[in-house]
Amino acid sequence: QVQLVESGGGLVQARGxxxxxxxxxxxxxxxxxxGWFRQAPGKEREFVAGISWNGDSTYYTESVKGRFTISRDxxxxxxxxxxxxxxxxxxxxxxxxxxxxxxxxxxTASAYxxxxxxxxxxxxx
Numbered sequence: 778q779v780q781l782v783e784s785g786g787g788l789v790q791a792r793g794x795x796x797x798x799x800x801x802x803x804x805x806x807x808x809x810x811x812g813w814f815r816q817a818p819g820k821e822r823e824f825v826a827g828i829s830w831n832g833d834s835t836y837y838t839e840s841v842k843g844r845f846t847i848s849r850d851x852x853x854x855x856x857x858x859x860x861x862x863x864x865x866x867x868x869x870x871x872x873x874x875x876x877x878x879x880x881x882x883x884x885t886a887s888a889y890x891x892x893x894x895x896x897x898x899x900x901x902x
Contacts, residue, residue, distance in 0.1 A: 778856040778890070778891050779801050779802055779803045779806075779875050779877065779891045780801070780802040780803075780891075781799055781800070781801050781873045781874070781875060781882075781884060781891055781892065781893035781894075782799065782893060782894070783797060783798065783799045783818055783871065783872070783873045783893045783895060783896040784797070784798050784799075784800075784896060785797040785798050785896060785899075786871060786897045786898045787804065787897075787898070787899070788880030788899045788901065789856075789863055789898075789899070789900055789901070790900070790901050791863060791864060791900055791901065791902050792862055792866060793863050793900070794859070794860060794861045794862075794863065795860045795863065795898060796857060796858070796859050796860070797813070797857065797860065797871055797873075797896060797898075798855055798856075798857055799813075799818060799855065799856045799857070799858075799873030800854060800855050800892055801854045801855070801856070801875065802836045802854070803854070805877070806854040807830060807831070807851035808830055808877075808880065809830055809875060809876055809879060809880060810827060810829055810830055810868065810875075810876040810879045810880060810881060810882055810883050811827070811828050811830070811847075811849060811856040811873070811874070811876070812824065812825075812826065812827040812847075812873075812874050812875075812876065812882075812883065812889060813825040813826045813827075813847060813856075813858045813869075813871060813872065813873060813874070813876055813888075814871070814872045814874060815869035815870065815871045815872065815898075816869055816870050816872070816887065816895075817866075817868060817870075817899065818870040820869075821828040822831070822872070822886060824838055824856070824884045824885075824886065825837070825838055825840065825841055825845065825871070826838070826841065826845055826846075826847035826858060827882040827883055827884055828847045828848070828849050828856065828875060828882060829845065829881050829882050830880040830881075832849050832851075832853070834881060834882050835847050835882065836882045836884060840866075841860075841867075844856070844860065844861050844862045845858060845859065845860050845861070846858070846859040846861075846864075847859075856873060858871070860898070863900045864899075864900060865900045865901065865902045866900075867898060867900050868898060868899050868900050869898060870895040870896065870897050870898075871895065871896050871897075871898050872892055872894075872895045873892070873893040874886075874889035874891065874892045874893070875889060875890065875891040875892075876888045876889045876890065877890055877891065878890070
């Protein structure tokens, strides 16, 4: 199982920006898809963004399109989530996840086999 460590969360005002990072262990990071999920209080965990093994393909949930950008650096085993124009409804714990059986973008939580501990993002109005 790959170890994932998120960082970059915090408190930000509406319309502000944050950049989340996720550092992965292991030597095969460049061979599989990665994703970001989030879970707000009282809600189920939801898919936010996914990226293919080489970064050529990405996919976003509708509510963050045009505001969030997922990217990866295979040289440093890191995946990022740049979040701009943040809204109070973006408040949640954000999780990084690895889908080691897949190379293309995956949106289903069950496809991901490794998860980080999560980082809190709070957007104030």
